[in-house]
Amino acid sequence: MNTQPQILTAENRATHWVFLGPFLILALVFIVLPMLFSVVLSVMVWDPIDGFAGIHYVSLENYRFMFQDKWFWVSLYNTIWLALISGLAQHSVAIPLAYAICRWLGRYQQAVAGLFFLPYITSTVAISILATALFSTDYGLINQAIAPILHVISGTDSSQPIQWLDSPQGIKPAIAIIVFWRFVGFNTILYMAAFQAIPKEIFEVSYVDGIGSFRRFLMVAVPMIFPAILFGLTMSIIGGLQLFEEPFILTNGKGGASHAAMTVAMYMYRTAFEFNDIGTASAMAWFNFLLIAIILTLLYAIAGKRLIKNLGAT
């Protein structure tokens, strides 16, 4: 009788490893190991054709090579441009949109939010293929739809159609529009959940104070969803700086005119699988990871204080 509790604890000690085992083993082999492997590769030169004998340690040579590569800087600029423009557009639309849906759409809330969310779950390939047709210069639907507007703006009868996919000026906005379309609904749903979680009393106080709708939105509602905004921005930064599929498919893997749509992730892929330079490609992957880490650290250093102040106030 006395020994029974001990047996139970001994059993428990092993049990949790049985339950955690499958996940931990898979995560170690397919997530952690590749990550560590990638650090090692970033300081090596390796031609895989020669097998493991072809590996040489080259210290930070790959990083130096990467920083001297003009196209790396171009791809970094493109990535940041796309992340910034599509990210800002997504959040500055999603926040007021979520607020308006919550406040004014009553029983249609779910249906409308559902439509905005739909692009998030669709195949990037199908959408990028469709976008290639929609954005085409001469007969694309988008140019045909906006032609009348362009006529009015330019004041002439025959304005040039926009070369969305064939010019360096057009390709970035085209991709930003697609990314915006895919992710604005996700952010809207996120912010709707946050607005709905605001206690009713807080709004009631603002009614008594008699402040206007717009000020109530900006001064009362938005500060209350600050944690959700921080989360949304985090997701946009991580996703945006890794942008790969949309520009890859739209530009047939090449980066488009003047490589204006080549992102770091795309350049990394090409460096590894087209130019067979696995070392430099791994250096790019790590640079990109560190960039994300630094930006997020800064974001939380600045916003974190605000967050704590906010939580303290409620």
Next chain:
Amino acid sequence: MTPGHRKGYAQTVVGVIIALGALVMAMPFYFLAIFATHSRTEIFSLPPPIWIGDQFWFNLTALLQKLDYFSSAFLSFYVAVLSSVLTVFVSAMSGYAFVYLDFKFKRALFVFVLSLMMLPPFLGMIPTFIIMDGLHWLDEPRALYIPAAASAFGVFLIRQYAINSISRDIIEAARMDGASEWQIFVGIFFPLMMPALSILGLISFIASWNNFSGALVVLRSSSHFTIPLALRSLLSPVNTEWGVIMVGSFLVTLPLVLIYAVFSKKIISGLTATSLK
């Protein structure tokens, strides 16, 4: 005149604007379906087609001639089903451990899981290729569904639902009755967690069905392409058969839209669960 009246007016205006926005969001899906029924010359004409055409069967026949679409579809489906089943089991087991078992370093391990969620998948792209090459898994479906089962998101989702829906008392009571942890997991936890597990299964299925970059790295020869890869192979810089590729894109999107039409509430709640700590 009255504030209520003015509010009604503003409400209508805002409602109309939002409804128009929702329409614009849905428009690409409409045109995907419409374009699938037209020939290339019709798709790129002035004005473009806005209603169903008569080329659907022609496009479909051409698609099946150009691609082994059914074997790609079967492969996509096979990988998606296995990904989803494995993700559900692996995540359920870990979720159970994190909620109902007590062990050393539980908090640290959970932080580890959370940090995995923040890792950019691109970091692993090149080494994953090398590892799969070493395992001789290139071109094998398991190169996709086995890594997919390591879903930090899944563990988090299951843990979150379990905390809120099955109290520790129920599990304790079963332990008192002499049930083993495994019996409790299979007999009590699994049935009670069905709603959350099915959400995770759906989300994993959709993610796998759409997976492009993951498949791009590990499936190298065209005879082993999933649908996203097969479709992209139809895009050619010189002579793309637009009607054909639109049918293919339409067919890969249709199941998702149908699943979404039925389960949108569940899918949305699952995908946004990570944001609500």
